[in-house]
Amino acid sequence: MSTPQELVACIEKLASLPAVYHRIRDLLDDPDSSVLELAEAVSGDAAITARVLRVVNSVLYGFPGKVETVSRAVNLMGMQQIHDLVLSTLVVAAFNGIRPARMHMGRFWSDSVFRGLVARAAARRLGMGDPERMFVEGLLADIGHLVMFQVAPEPSAAALESAARDKEPIQDAEARIVGCNFAEVGAALASAWRLPGGFAKAIGAQLMPALAGPHVNEAALLHLANQVLATREHDTPDEAALALLDPLSVAMLELEPAQIADIRAEAEEGLGAVIALFFPAQGGN
Numbered sequence: 001m002s003t004p005q006e007l008v009a010c011i012e013k014l015a016s017l018p019a020v021y022h023r024i025r026d027l028l029d030d031p032d033s034s035v036l037e038l039a040e041a042v043s044g045d046a047a048i049t050a051r052v053l054r055v056v057n058s059v060l061y062g063f064p065g066k067v068e069t070v071s072r073a074v075n076l077m078g079m080q081q082i083h084d085l086v087l088s089t090l091v092v093a094a095f096n097g098i099r100p101a102r103m104h105m106g107r108f109w110s111d112s113v114f115r116g117l118v119a120r121a122a123a124r125r126l127g128m129g130d131p132e133r134m135f136v137e138g139l140l141a142d143i144g145h146l147v148m149f150q151v152a153p154e155p156s157a158a159a160l161e162s163a164a165r166d167k168e169p170i171q172d173a174e175a176r177i178v179g180c181n182f183a184e185v186g187a188a189l190a191s192a193w194r195l196p197g198g199f200a201k202a203i204g205a206q207l208m209p210a211l212a213g214p215h216v217n218e219a220a221l222l223h224l225a226n227q228v229l230a231t232r233e234h235d236t237p238d239e240a241a242l243a244l245l246d247p248l249s250v251a252m253l254e255l256e257p258a259q260i261a262d263i264r265a266e267a268e269e270g271l272g273a274v275i276a277l278f279f280p281a282q283g284g285n
Helices: 004-011 019-029 035-043 046-056 070-077 079-094 105-126 131-140 143-151 153-166 170-177 182-192 197-204 209-233 240-244 247-253 257-278
Strands: none
Touching: 004 143, 004 182, 019 035, 019 079, 035 046, 035 070, 035 079, 046 070, 046 079, 046 257, 070 079, 079 131, 079 257, 105 131, 105 143, 105 209, 105 257, 131 197, 131 209, 143 153, 143 182, 153 170, 170 182, 182 197, 197 209, 209 240, 209 247, 209 257, 240 257
């Protein structure tokens, strides 16, 4: 049996965010920092600069004309969105060499991107939260499973098999067999990596948004994204996602079945392009 912190301590030996991220994070937290300082911090790393400009010039943002410099990107998007964009590309890069034997990494990242796009579309259509931040939170929402299957593959696989066999919620099987669930592990990783406070709160409460405190909107959007992904995986009608939502999320989101269909359609439309964007070499595999 393991705690979330014990699992995260093991993964940190294999995957971590580079120093440039923490420099960007410090600038974001500093009320006296400037757009120029942030642009210089990003531009100091050629690989990050290339990733940022590739994403900024993609269909994900759809800016008119080509954005050729990081300073221009920061001016267009703002400091928080550049931080979130850098974070998303760095997390993918940090886990690039980690391929747990019992996980299909292509499917994991495809599902993660889809979840992010659903959270983004829902935030925009419902006017809840920042859509671009919700994309990153959705992308990272299941990162706990990646940690668990890398660090504790046998009990994690046993929990997955038990949940499927006994029709038990995966988080309950994980708590019983591993000692913690994927949401708790994801929240612990977000805290260990010093991500903005909302990340840990929303990811940790995605199964029960009421526990997210001031970040309940973000947690509810992640909860919705998880249910939309579940209906996609099981090829069930979009309205089935409503039946899977917890009562608080139902009351907060006030969704109609047609809205879920529109949110899913928007996510599906951008999925292939965004996967190719984040995984140009392997197409998401």
